[in-house]
Amino acid sequence: MTKSELISIAEKLKQPSEEAQIEFFNNMDITLSELNETMLSRPDLVLLIGENNETMMLDNHRNLLRFMNSMFIDYNPEILVETVLWVFRVYSNHGFNFAYWPTMLNKVLDILRNKLSRDSFEQVKPFYSWLYQPFFSKLANQS
Template sequence: MEKEDLLKTALELSAVTNDVYNEYSTKRDLLVAEINQIMSNRLDIIELVGSNNIDMMKDNHANHAKFVQSIIKRYNPEVLINTVIWVFKAYMSRGFHENYWSAQLNTWVTILKRELSPKAYEMIFPLYNWFIVNIPHFTVLAHKQLSDNPNNTKIKNEKLRESI
């Protein structure tokens, strides 16, 4: 799937109501604290994020929540797609495994279902479902951009040396 195909599917999503936005905004820090605790306690966390990347993972969770807060208020499909591809590319180049995204996003869904009102969950879940369904496409696009960029050779060589 190309970026243009992702855009077609993203056009089916929309912003949420003000009350849902306000609820998410109010609970955002709680949601981040919960995902940090759950993900940090996973037995496979090092395999998912790489060694010495727990703080980076926590930063990602905080940034993710801020981005979701922004995108559910002022929905822009192009910004959504470009940002997600950039995030995949940036974190994968730092040692995050492709399986991290599924683990993280499914954990977000569990937390959102537990912490948000049914109405808020119902309005926000389509975005998370879209994230989850498109993980393989974001992964491919991120790998493609990483391999097309000659500056990434240095990062790849550093990661190779770290793994030896």
């Protein structure tokens, strides 16, 4: 899959409503707290992120939520793809295993499912599901 194809797929994502974005924003802090607590307690954390990368992981969690909030406000598929490719490349170069991403994204979805209304969750879920593209790792390493 090419970057252009990923952008084409991303163009099909529908920007969440203002109500869903506000609800997401209002739950960012608690989502971040629960995500960090869960990930830091994983016995396999070193396998997922490498040695001494906890601070980088915590920064990623905060930045991911902020970035997704910005996408929910002003969605741009090209920026989404470019940013995700950059993140995969940088974090991979720092020792993060590809398995970290689905592990972390699943946890974010679990938390959001319990924090957001059903309607808001259904509007933001496709964005997180889209981030599961297995092609990101391969494309990031080619860029």
